[in-house]
Every structure is written in structure tokens, then in C-alpha cells.
Amino acid sequence: MRLGIWVYGMASAAAGILDLIWGNFEPAHQPTQAFGDHIPAQQVFAYFIAIALIFGGAAIVYRRTARGGAITLSGVYFIFAVFWLPRFYTAPLVLGFRPFVYLGVLGGVAGQLIVVAAGAIVYALAATQGRIALERLTVITRWTFGLSSVDFGVVHLMDVPTTARMIGKWMPLGADFWTVLSGIAFVLAGISILSGVMDVLAARLLALMLLFFEALVLVPLPFASPHDHVAWGGSAYNLAAAGAVWIFAESIASWRAEHGRQLAMGLIWSHN
Numbered sequence: 001m002r003l004g005i006w007v008y009g010m011a012s013a014a015a016g017i018l019d020l021i022w023g024n025f026e027p028a029h030q031p032t033q034a035f036g037d038h039i040p041a042q043q044v045f046a047y048f049i050a051i052a053l054i055f056g057g058a059a060i061v062y063r064r065t066a067r068g069g070a071i072t073l074s075g076v077y078f079i080f081a082v083f084w085l086p087r088f089y090t091a092p093l094v095l096g097f098r099p100f101v102y103l104g105v106l107g108g109v110a111g112q113l114i115v116v117a118a119g120a121i122v123y124a125l126a127a128t129q130g131r132i133a134l135e136r137l138t139v140i141t142r143w144t145f146g147l148s149s150v151d152f153g154v155v156h157l158m159d160v161p162t163t164a165r166m167i168g169k170w171m172p173l174g175a176d177f178w179t180v181l182s183g184i185a186f187v188l189a190g191i192s193i194l195s196g197v198m199d200v201l202a203a204r205l206l207a208l209m210l211l212f213f214e215a216l217v218l219v220p221l222p223f224a225s226p227h228d229h230v231a232w233g234g235s236a237y238n239l240a241a242a243g244a245v246w247i248f249a250e251s252i253a254s255w256r257a258e259h260g261r262q263l264a265m266g267l268i269w270s271h272n
Contacts, residue, residue, distance in 0.1 A: 001125075001250035004207070008118055008243030009060040012073050015236040016053025018229065019046055025083075026233030029111070034086040052076050060119070066126040074119030081112035100158045107155050110148035111241065117144045118244030121251045138255055145248050146194035149206060153186030166217055185209055200256070203249030210242035 019025060024046050025032045032039055032046075039045075052072055059069030087105045095101045117140070124137050156163050156179055163183075164175035171178055185206075192202035218238050221231035 001247055001254070004118075004243045004246030004250060005066075005122060006061050006243070008115070008122075008240050008247060009057040009069065009073075011057070011236050011239035011243060012060075012076075012115075013054045013057030015233060015240065016050040016057065018232050018236060019050035019053065022229045023047070024229070025049070026229050026237075028230045028234055029108075029237045030080050030233070031083045031087070031108070034083055034090065049076055049079065056119075060122060063126070067123055070119040070123035070126065072119075074116045074123065077112050077115040077119065081109050081116065084108040084112070100155070103151060103155050103158065107148075107151045110144075110151050111237075113144050114148050114248075115240050115244045117141045118247045121247055125251070138252070141248055141251070142193060142196070142199070145203065145245065146190045149186050149190030149193060151190075153183045153188075153190065156180070156183030156186060168217070168220065171216070182209065182213075200249050200253045203245055203252065207242045207245040207249060210238055210245065214238050214242065 015026070019030075023043055025042075027033055030049075032042060053076055056069045056072030056076060059065035060073060061069070084105060087108070088102065091105050092098075092101050117137075120137060121141060160176055160179045160183075163179045167175035167178050169175070189202040189206040189209075193199045214235065218235040222228070222235060225231045
């Protein structure tokens, strides 16, 4: 799980550094503009959150400070999830009262909740009764990651042209093909996670797919638009999400292995 924690932490810290550089929130993943264009002391708030991201990202990778880092990052990402909520009202007014619009906003909220959940997992593991807390979290995190993945896939499939525009024209078989394929992969991974059937493998493959997105789609964007906060921030968020999914996958694998050992010990004691 250490690899996932490092990716999650360093990507979160990078997002904080980017917010400091721009002196504002990244509008695609931290949409304060959903509350209006003139929020009092918005820049001060952005600096405060940026410092929290940097602190949390640096702290979570070290065992002694992991709990503080985890609760900080979970808190910050939960705030970002709240930023999306007004769009459940405003987005349909602009784009129409269609299921796709609501699913798109829900995808924005879900995108933040998966990184909230990853911080909660790390906090539970670092706590004194980490295994007990992790067992209680397992059901919640399974539904969070599973439903989020299904939502991402459905949104991909319902609006192929928009997603396809992000994919380079140099990709073989065309952008639409990769958009549909990734949408199906999201849905299948979500179903696997929700059902518990091959869930660890599905989560690991999901994290790997996000890393492929990073290399093939997102990394070129800052080079094409070096002054675009969204291009840089989207890349940092995607890495944080990939780390979050990996943390989830390894937490399920660890919990299952521990559960298996406890059952084995119980059988041994019962025979004795």
C-alpha cells in the first residue's frame, strides 16, 4: 500500500503547490465558482487550502504523521466535494433537466469522495484499532469506489464526443473507440468492486488505467497549455485518484488476508 500512499500524498501536495502558484482554486476539480464569482476572501481561502494540501500530502507518507496527513487530506477533499453541490441546482438550469447533467455533477462529487475515502482508509490503518476501524470502513469504501466507477463509465458512454476531444488524434483506432472502451472498463470495474467478485484485481486494473490516462492524455496537456491551471491541476488530481484506488485495492487485499488468518486460527483452536 505504500506505493499508493506515496502517489496519493505527492499528487495532493503538487495540487497544493499549483494552487499557491495560481493563487486560486483549480476550477475543474475545486469549483468554488459554483457558489458565485465574488466569494469574500476567496484568495485567502485558496492559500489556506493549498497549504493544507501540501502539509497533508507530505505528512501522510510518513508513519508517525500519517494520521494527521490523512485526516487533513480527507477534510480538504470533502470541502472540494461540497463545492460541487450547488451545481445540482444550477447545471440543469443551464444545460437542461437531463439525466446526463445530474450524472455529470454526481461524477464531480464522486471524484472527490474517492480521495476522501482513501484518506479515511489510511487514517484507520494508522489508528490504534486500525483493523477494527478498517473493517467498518470496508462496506462504505466499497460502495464509494464502486458506485463512483460506474458513474464515471456511464458519463463517458453518454457523452462520447466530449471525452473523446481529450484524446490525442495520434491514438490508433480513433478517440471514440478509446472513450467507449474506457467507459465500459469503468462500469465493469465498478460492478466487480460492488459485487466483491475479483474486486482487488478490478481495483488494481482501474488504478493502472488511470495511470495510462495520465501518461497518454493528461501529461501532454500542460506542455500544450503551460499557463492553464486546469491542465496542471487535472494531472495532479488524476494521480491522486490513481493512488486512492490503489490504496483501496490493497486495503481490501489486506483485510481479506487478515480475515482469512483469523478464520484459520479459529479452526485450529476449535480442533484443539
